[in-house]
Amino acid sequence: MLDNVLHAAILATTPILLAALGGLINRQAGIVNIGLEAMMLSGALAALIAAHVSGSWEVGLLAAAVAGLISAAPLSILVTRFGANEIVAGLGLNVLIAGLIGYLLSDFYGVSGTLRLMPVPTLPRIDLPFIAGVPVLGAILSGKDVLTWAAWILVPLTALLLTRTRIGLRLRACGSSPATANSVGLSVPNLRDGATLAAGALAGLGGAALSLGLVGLFSEGLTGGRGFIALAAFYFGRNRPWPTAFACILFGFFDAAQIRLQGGGLPPELVQVLPYAVVILALTLASWRRRRGPSPEP
Amino acid sequence: MSDAVPRALEDGLRLAMPFVAALLVGSILLAITGRDPFSTYAELFNEALGGQSRIAATLTAATPLIFTGLATAIAFRAGVFNVGVEGSFYLGGLAAAWVGFAWIGLGGTLQMLAALGFGALVGGLWMLLPGWLRARMDVDEVVTTLMLNFIAIGIALWLVNGPLLAAGSANSATPMVLAEARLPRLIPPSTLNAGFLIGLAALVVYGVWLRLRVGGFENRLVGLNPRFARSVGISVSSVILLAIVLSGVIGGLGGATHALGVVGRFSEGFSPGYGFTGIAVALLGRNRPVGILIGALIFGALTSAGTTVQLFADIPLDLVQVLEGTVMMLAVVEAVRWARRRRAVRAVAP
Numbered sequence: 001m002l003d004n005v006l007h008a009a010i011l012a013t014t015p016i017l018l019a020a021l022g023g024l025i026n027r028q029a030g031i032v033n034i035g036l037e038a039m040m041l042s043g044a045l046a047a048l049i050a051a052h053v054s055g056s057w058e059v060g061l062l063a064a065a066v067a068g069l070i071s072a073a074p075l076s077i078l079v080t081r082f083g084a085n086e087i088v089a090g091l092g093l094n095v096l097i098a099g100l101i102g103y104l105l106s107d108f109y110g111v112s113g114t115l116r117l118m119p120v121p122t123l124p125r126i127d128l129p130f131i132a133g134v135p136v137l138g139a140i141l142s143g144k145d146v147l148t149w150a151a152w153i154l155v156p157l158t159a160l161l162l163t164r165t166r167i168g169l170r171l172r173a174c175g176s177s178p179a180t181a182n183s184v185g186l187s188v189p190n191l192r193d194g195a196t197l198a199a200g201a202l203a204g205l206g207g208a209a210l211s212l213g214l215v216g217l218f219s220e221g222l223t224g225g226r227g228f229i230a231l232a233a234f235y236f237g238r239n240r241p242w243p244t245a246f247a248c249i250l251f252g253f254f255d256a257a258q259i260r261l262q263g264g265g266l267p268p269e270l271v272q273v274l275p276y277a278v279v280i281l282a283l284t285l286a287s288w289r290r291r292r293g294p295s296p297e298p
Numbered sequence: 299m300s301d302a303v304p305r306a307l308e309d310g311l312r313l314a315m316p317f318v319a320a321l322l323v324g325s326i327l328l329a330i331t332g333r334d335p336f337s338t339y340a341e342l343f344n345e346a347l348g349g350q351s352r353i354a355a356t357l358t359a360a361t362p363l364i365f366t367g368l369a370t371a372i373a374f375r376a377g378v379f380n381v382g383v384e385g386s387f388y389l390g391g392l393a394a395a396w397v398g399f400a401w402i403g404l405g406g407t408l409q410m411l412a413a414l415g416f417g418a419l420v421g422g423l424w425m426l427l428p429g430w431l432r433a434r435m436d437v438d439e440v441v442t443t444l445m446l447n448f449i450a451i452g453i454a455l456w457l458v459n460g461p462l463l464a465a466g467s468a469n470s471a472t473p474m475v476l477a478e479a480r481l482p483r484l485i486p487p488s489t490l491n492a493g494f495l496i497g498l499a500a501l502v503v504y505g506v507w508l509r510l511r512v513g514g515f516e517n518r519l520v521g522l523n524p525r526f527a528r529s530v531g532i533s534v535s536s537v538i539l540l541a542i543v544l545s546g547v548i549g550g551l552g553g554a555t556h557a558l559g560v561v562g563r564f565s566e567g568f569s570p571g572y573g574f575t576g577i578a579v580a581l582l583g584r585n586r587p588v589g590i591l592i593g594a595l596i597f598g599a600l601t602s603a604g605t606t607v608q609l610f611a612d613i614p615l616d617l618v619q620v621l622e623g624t625v626m627m628l629a630v631v632e633a634v635r636w637a638r639r640r641r642a643v644r645a646v647a648p
Contacts, residue, residue: 032440074627075627083630084627084630084631087440088577088581091381091574094623096623096624096626098616099619099622099623100616102614103327103619107331228444228448269453269456269459272452273453277445279441280442280445283431288435
């Protein structure tokens with residue numbers, strides 16, 4: 001039972017974690033990305049179609065990243081070059097992409113809502129010898145797909161990128177003081193565009209983790225608010241990679257547990273709202289701590 | 299030279315630009331998929347405004363957007379970015395439906411008024427938490443209200459699948475409300491109902507409140523310059539709290555009229571994002587009563603026309619969503635200012 005839940009929780013974490021890492025890079029550069037949901041959705045669809053047509057999941061992943069990036073582009077340009085409000089533009093992108101995908105699905109495939117393509121090469125899962133048999137550890141490490149591994153390798157890499165590299169420091173400068181960044185000759189719009197496009201690509205891969213990794217099909221409700229859960233995760237993790245990853249695991253665990261807890265305990269509709277409630281709590285606590293005195297953080 | 303004409307032109311351009319751009323995006327999509335954009339738009343226009351029954355359908359579709367647009371605008375005016383109207387709309391609708399079917403014995407108009415009032419009350423109470431957090435604890439309201447939407451939808455789904463589920467119903471819906479609780483229809487057989495008039499009345503009250511009442515002025519002042527407002531003795535946090543709760547009240551009232559006027563109950567998928575469309579409506583209407591009405595009518599026309607065009611012309615209804623999303627993305631673009639800045643730069647460096 002525990003092994004089952006752990007295994008499912010880790011797999012359920014992957015899409016959220018990928019999108020959240022993108023979102024936190026974006027936020028560190030000074031843009032709150034509300035459009036992650038749309039980028040995940042287009043990534044999920046592109047991955048499925050490309051993998052089906054080419055017969056290779058690698059091509060599917062590439063298509064997912066590109067689709068996420070392309071969906072992020074209009075949002076980024078409107079925010080950085082045309083002074084659009086990032087929240088409204090992001091909400092608008094979610095409506096636009098959902099509509100576009102629905103339109104294309106019914107026009108090209110004649111389906112409404114759900115697209116099944118056969119055959120589809122799903123993401124291979126890596127079974128580790130020896131470890132697979134160990135309780136708990138085996139459930140955590142073995143039988144995970146490549147994107148899950150990639151997502152977790154990206155957590156320390158993102159931390160390194162943001163704190164130890166030139167580009168990371170520049171991105172953070174754009175976020176914490178755009179005027180200063182500008183005055184030392186950095187192009188704030190360009191750097192922010194880069195961060196948003198990266199977020200799009202990562203969220204697109206998160207979508208692929210759903211369509212190619214978990215389900216093997218596409219539906220309009222496939223992402224089911226995971227883009228917003230990702231937003232919740234990096235707000236909870238205060239834009240730092242490891243705390244954000246911790247929040248993702250927590251939310252992935254809720255996700256996996258909710259399917260198994262039906263019948264006993266909390267109703268699933270209420271378990272689903274837990275991540276959102278946790279964020280409100282976290283924001284309140286952060287504000288309370290801030291008001292009580294100078295923050296111990298840098 | 300007088301500045302008045304260019305300014306009016308600028309306002310008009312601001313309103314028209316997102317729509318023109320959205321129609322352009324839509325025509326590209328239509329052309330790519332082998333359809334004639336012009337005949338499609340002509341058909342949309344005809345379906346939205348051709349004849350009494352079509353106009354009634356458009357007004358019906360505009361009604362929830364009047365409420366959500368107004369609710370958003372009230373908060374925007376006070377500088378509060380409330381994106382949680384969707385949640386108030388959901389819970390207000392559920393609360394009104396509950397009063398409408400469960401409070402047996404009130405009878406007559408009282409049943410309807412109680413249901414409307416309770417819907418508005420619940421919608422307002424739902425905004426108490428983010429309002430208080432923003433006003434007293436300085437917690438960013440964008441994220442809390444956004445998150446509260448999902449919580450509201452979850453709670454409503456839970457109630458409608460369990461305690462409030464209609465007996466013998468397979469889908470997630472409450473029982474139908476009593477006939478006395480239904481809002482009267484204006485032009486039977488169309489579903490246009492008194493909710494539209496309530497919406498218009500709310501817009502009028504809002505307009506008067508903005509101009510005459512001290513509260514409206516305070517509200518605007520806090521939105522424009524909170525530090526100045528504080529220094530002249532206005533309690534900024536009370537104004538903010540009041541604005542966000544009022545916003546919830548209007549959102550809840552909108553949900554209540556939708557439940558009692560159109561749906562006749564509360565069911566899963568109660569709102570296809572009226573709260574979010576309301577943001578676009580408020581932005582396009584620049585928070586002014588007439589602007590909100592125009593914005594709601596335009597989006598209402600798109601929705602009602604899109605529904606029938608999908609049925610008869612085999613054009614996916616999603617086209618409307620594409621147009622709506624594009625308008626939302628462009629609604630806040632400072633394109634005019636951008637163009638002017640470009641001109642200014644060019645004038646300096648020829």
